[in-house]
Amino acid sequence: MRVAPASLLVLGFAALLQSAVYAQTRPVKIGVLTDMSGPVSNFSGRGSVVSAQLAIEDFGGKVLGRDIELIFADHQNKPDIAAAIARRWYEAEDVDAILDVAVSSAGLAVMGVSRTSKKPVFLSTSATSEANGKACSPYAGQWAFDTYALAKAAALALVKEGASKWFFITSDYAFGHSLEADLTTFIKEAGGQVVDRVRHPLGTTDFASYLVRAQNSGADVVVFANSAQDLTNSIKQAHEFGLVASGKRLAVPLISIPQLHALGADAIQGVVTTNAFVWNRNEEAAAWSQRFFAKMNAMPADTQAANYSSLLHYLKAVKAVGSTDGDAVMAYMRKSPVQDMFARDGQLRMNGSMVHDIYLVQAKAKSDMTHPWDYVKVIRTIPGDEAFRKLSESECPLIK
8 A cells, every 4th residue: 555645645734724724714705797788787787786785785794704705797688698607606716696697598597507506696687487487496596576476466457457458569588478478377367368469679779660560459558578778668669659648558567766767757657567676665775775876876676676685685694504505505595584675574485486575566647756766656565475476386396
């Protein structure tokens, strides 16, 4: 039997010791993977970075005696770029968790990398229901909403008000497809019908042909199953084409406060939508939102507020379990309720959906807007257990 020279044994022990010391002293590293300048940047982007900074600030800047380091990157809304950055972050740069991941296709791509690396990803801007369905992962949390929850409140409420015929203008990617499918289910369950639908590519600027078709469809409601700049363009052009003036209703399942601000008070009159967070609904939410405003000169979107909430809950879990181990941290996050300005008694389920209240809101009349950014009123609070899909109906393999 050969015995290793003493010098090699010493070197080996030193390397192990150095590795152990590094593991105990290296920063806990958080990555915000987002759209910094593209079509969804006004409700993700820099605002998502700022919300993460606020979470780190409120937690004290350290966890387990280690600094909390925040980095960010722009994935350009491309799934392959998002996956490549996530892989590098997880495997080469010691990133412990990834946040935000704007657009659903990128979110699904990063979830795959997260599952392989066994490190968490918390989606605040990716809304596809597939993320907590067939594509679910034990290392993923979908924090703000999914298309199922967004669709349920909007569809049931409008059908009850007499909207029986619906026309869809849908973005042609995972988010739009998922939102349209969920809305269609609820419309039919409530006794309505979808008379026609069109799909448009991401980044469309001219909606004329789609709106003309909607105008001639005989529909009572025109649904914009899209988001970001596509949604802004479609609402503006709908008013220019006189859809609202002709008596048609505009259902907007997903629109954020920054988007409403960009559209202006005139364009948003009568718009009904669903939000996961309303910045001035109570004193706690308003106080946090004012801190966000001081850094951004804008009130937060619900997705940006969700980004704060997911990171704060993650850091609490890391502290509680004494480790950044993905399995241990996720297990604690699922058993511990989410308590912050975003959600009260929120619950991260095994399928990855974080269940919390959803708000049905309507744009205020201009005369009722008493101060800047006072754009919406809450019509109804939908309890999380009512808004989100029941686990018994989930297609998530982790449940079955």
